[in-house]
Amino acid sequence: MVFNIGSQHEAINNVTGSQTTHGGQRVSFTDAAAIVSAGELARALRGLGLGESARDVDEIERELKQGTPDREHVASRLTHIAQTVTAIAGAGSAVHRPLVALAGWLGALGSPVLHALGL
Numbered sequence: 128m129v130f131n132i133g134s135q136h137e138a139i140n141n142v143t144g145s146q147t148t149h150g151g152q153r154v155s156f157t158d159a160a161a162i163v164s165a166g167e168l169a170r171a172l173r174g175l176g177l178g179e180s181a182r183d184v185d186e187i188e189r190e191l192k193q194g195t196p197d198r199e200h201v202a203s204r205l206t207h208i209a210q211t212v213t214a215i216a217g218a219g220s221a222v223h224r225p226l227v228a229l230a231g232w233l234g235a236l237g238s239p240v241l242h243a244l245g246l
Contacts, residue, residue, distance in 0.1 A: 162191045164228040171221035172212070180208050187229075202236035205229055209243035 139226050144150035165188040183204050190196045205226070226244060230237030 158191055158196065158232075161229055161232040162188060164225040164232070165191055166209075168222060168225035168229065173227065174206075174221065175212070175215065177212065177215070180211055183208055198233055199238050201229075202233050204238065205233070205237070206239040206243060209240045213243055213245070 145154035165184055169181045169184040169188065172178075172184060187201050187204050190201055209226050209230075210218075212226075223244065226240060227246070230244075233240070
């Protein structure tokens with residue numbers, strides 16, 4: 128059996144038998160993964176000729192490299208970027224995957240980004 132999952136926003140558990148979860152489940156991304164995604168997003172935006180949005184992502188990347196990044200600030204910038212590029216770049220574009228990854232890193236604060244992407 129093969130599973131092809133295009134994108135994932137929640138935890139998927141593959142267990143044999145029963146599973147009991149106490150206290151809920153959380154999916155988290157490390158700051159390092161977020162930094163990689165920000166770099167990937169900036170490169171993709173530059174490739175699309177969206178230098179201003181790429182500079183915004185550069186600012187996000189600097190924020191991510193701080194000890195405790197301001198997630199609300201990152202979420203606000205990322206939502207604006209997602210709204211800007213959605214009209215230009217489709218779901219298959221190079222900007223989609225890093226935007227979704229960064230929205231996942233933001234957790235609940237990433238919901239507006241996913242909404243802007245139509246997810």
